[in-house]
Amino acid sequence: MRTQVAIIGAGPAGLLLGQLLARSGIDNIIVEQRSPDYVLGRIRAGILESVTVDALERAGVAARLHDEGLPHDGIELSFNGERHRIDLHALTGRRVTVYGQTEVTRDLMAARQAEGTTTIYEASDVSLHGFDGTRPLVRYRKDGATHEIECDYIAGCDGFHGVSRQSVPVASTRLFERVYPFGWLGILSDTPPVADELIYAGHERGFALCSMRSKARSRYYVQVPSTERAEDWSDARFWDELRSRLDPQAAQSLVTGPSIEKSIAPLRSFVCEPLRFGRLFLAGDAAHIVPPTGAKGLNLAASDVLYLADALAARYQQDDPRELDGYSEKCLRRIWKAERFSWWMTSLLHRFPDADAFSSRIQQAELDFLVSSEAARKALAENYVGLPY
Numbered sequence: 339m340r341t342q343v344a345i346i347g348a349g350p351a352g353l354l355l356g357q358l359l360a361r362s363g364i365d366n367i368i369v370e371q372r373s374p375d376y377v378l379g380r381i382r383a384g385i386l387e388s389v390t391v392d393a394l395e396r397a398g399v400a401a402r403l404h405d406e407g408l409p410h411d412g413i414e415l416s417f418n419g420e421r422h423r424i425d426l427h428a429l430t431g432r433r434v435t436v437y438g439q440t441e442v443t444r445d446l447m448a449a450r451q452a453e454g455t456t457t458i459y460e461a462s463d464v465s466l467h468g469f470d471g472t473r474p475l476v477r478y479r480k481d482g483a484t485h486e487i488e489c490d491y492i493a494g495c496d497g498f499h500g501v502s503r504q505s506v507p508v509a510s511t512r513l514f515e516r517v518y519p520f521g522w523l524g525i526l527s528d529t530p531p532v533a534d535e536l537i538y539a540g541h542e543r544g545f546a547l548c549s550m551r552s553k554a555r556s557r558y559y560v561q562v563p564s565t566e567r568a569e570d571w572s573d574a575r576f577w578d579e580l581r582s583r584l585d586p587q588a589a590q591s592l593v594t595g596p597s598i599e600k601s602i603a604p605l606r607s608f609v610c611e612p613l614r615f616g617r618l619f620l621a622g623d624a625a626h627i628v629p630p631t632g633a634k635g636l637n638l639a640a641s642d643v644l645y646l647a648d649a650l651a652a653r654y655q656q657d658d659p660r661e662l663d664g665y666s667e668k669c670l671r672r673i674w675k676a677e678r679f680s681w682w683m684t685s686l687l688h689r690f691p692d693a694d695a696f697s698s699r700i701q702q703a704e705l706d707f708l709v710s711s712e713a714a715r716k717a718l719a720e721n722y723v724g725l726p727y
């Protein structure tokens with residue numbers, strides 16, 4: 339097989355890239371190790387920045403998002419038993435949209451299928467070759483046979499554990515990492531959300547987040563030590579723990595019900611520099627991870643992909659390679675700002691097992707400052723709605 343761009347991974351980054359390239363007349367094939375149902379079964383992000391919504395519009399997949407997505411003008415911070423609203427729209431003139439990653443993925447998959455573009459699911463032993471020269475090649479196994487795709491470029495959109503980043507010689511990369519000593523235990527339930535907007539709660543028992551997927555489906559998280567296992571958390575135990583971390587009004591109005599998904603996500607900050615190795619370009623979680631506190635992971639994946647799609651379009655349509663040459667540097671500037679914000683939101687609201695009395699007071703002072711200073715709220719809001727593309 340031969341194509342212009344071989345894309346590794348059919349998560350949101352790979353699917354969005356495929357769609358944007360197809361719209362620019364650039365031929366592409368996606369190779370994914372899992373089945374479509376497995377990909378759709380992963381419950382992840384829920385908040386889209388306006389830049390991401392614009393990208394989905396450009397890709398021609400925003401109709402259902404506009405119908406069913408919930409525009410949110412603010413978020414709430416809860417600590418010391420009280421809630422404080424951050425009016426994102428008043429502070430920035432922008433808003434975010436609640437629309438699940440699963441739905442974004444579903445819309446992108448449907449569009450790709452409708453256009454008849456090739457996606458190879460359940461490909462095993464995917465390997466990348468020749469990207470340091472002029473004739474890259476992707477090899478994989480499917481149905482007992484080995485297959486090869488010759489291409490001009492490879493886009494590594496295969497997430498944190500993918501093969502793309504691991505195919506690059508260690509000496510060519512510089513990795514930056516911080517692993518947090520806790521994770522988020524999350525549940526999804528068909529119950530009405532506890533409030534109209536998201537609540538980010540800092541509490542001495544640990545962080546909690548009240549989010550949603552729709553007016554009838556809630557997504558809640560509690561911070562747990564990295565050593566916890568989801569199997570040890572009955573629904574009742576989860577609801578009790580969540581309730582104990584919320585302000586009295588939210589705790590009282592929380593509607594509980596059976597969970598339809600329950601899992602633990604570890605928290606990590608990670609960046610791989612650079613994002614380009616010859617004819618291989620990394621995008622999304624393959625290149626960077628943020629802790630979910632700032633709701634930035636999916637949004638960063640979308641902005642990488644926008645830069646990459648534009649750079650490939652310039653290369654193919656005007657024979658101009660300069661944007662590809664500048665891809666890594668351009669992405670990294672936005673990535674590091676999102677890393678900083680996600681790290682800061684995490685430090686602000688989580689309970690760190692090694693925190694001493696001094697750091698606890700600093701955390702309190704920071705929260706106090708935030709709710710008493712419009713400048714501080716504005717800085718949070720500007721980052722939360724997403725820095726300009």
Ligand code: RFL
Nearest residue numbers: 347349350351371382383384496497622623634635636637
């Ligand atoms: P993905 O989604 O991991 O997709 C990668 C795809 O590559 C496939 N793959 C391979 N394919 C072929 N060969 C191989 N060797 C392969 N290895 C892997 C995988 O099967 C998969 O299909 O990466 P992508 O596309 O870069 O997308 C990134 C986002 O998924 C991620 O950043 C977000 O989910 C992070 N995130 C959030 N982001 C936000 O912007 N807003 C949020 O509100 C938000 N909440 C979250 C989150 C992530 C969470 N978890 C579980 C880490 C909440 C949570 C709990």
Ligand code: PHB
Nearest residue numbers: 383384549630631632633
């Ligand atoms: C979610 O709804 O899953 C979600 C929302 C906001 C975050 C993280 C996750 O910061």
